[in-house]
Amino acid sequence: xxxxxxxxxxxxxxxxxxxxxxxxxxxxxxxxxxxxxxxxxxxxxxxxxxxxxxxxxxxxxxxxxxxxxxxxxxxxxxxxxxxxxxxxxxxxxxxxxxxxxxxxxxxxxxxxxxxxxxxxx
Numbered sequence: 001x002x003x004x005x006x007x008x009x010x011x012x013x014x015x016x017x018x019x020x021x022x023x024x025x026x027x028x029x030x031x032x033x034x035x036x037x038x039x040x041x042x043x044x045x046x047x048x049x050x051x052x053x054x055x056x057x058x059x060x061x062x063x064x065x066x067x068x069x070x071x072x073x074x075x076x077x078x079x080x081x082x083x084x085x086x087x088x089x090x091x092x093x094x095x096x097x098x099x100x101x102x103x104x105x106x107x108x109x110x111x112x113x114x115x116x117x118x119x120x121x
Contacts (some may be wrong), residue, residue: 069113076106 044054080103088096 067080067114069109073106073109073111073113076102076109078105078106 040055040057045099047054080099082099083102084096084099087099
């Protein structure tokens with residue numbers, strides 16, 4: 001296989017695989033939510049049939065995962081810093097400034113994590 005053809009196929013395969021993995025994750029998440037809703041419904045029907053008080057509907061939350069802001073903040077910050085230095089080495093300091101955009105998003109997520117933690121306590 002020629003180098004030009006390989007250089008063309010790598011981004012195409014990466015994009016197709018990335019989109020495919022995203023679609024699989026969305027479908028899997030949706031099926032899990034539907035399955036949990038069906039199980040809650042069956043549980044409520046069984047309780048009503050036995051003459052018991054049906055259990056209350058659970059509140060839809062993020063699963064109690066407060067660390068999602070911390071994780072995405074650290075990832076964004078480190079990705080932005082690495083991207084800044086990589087772009088600075090390849091394209092110069094004028095282009096490297098765009099690497100600070102993900103770093104700013106990461107800092108915003110970290111600030112949200114700290115503020116949300118103080119609000120919950």
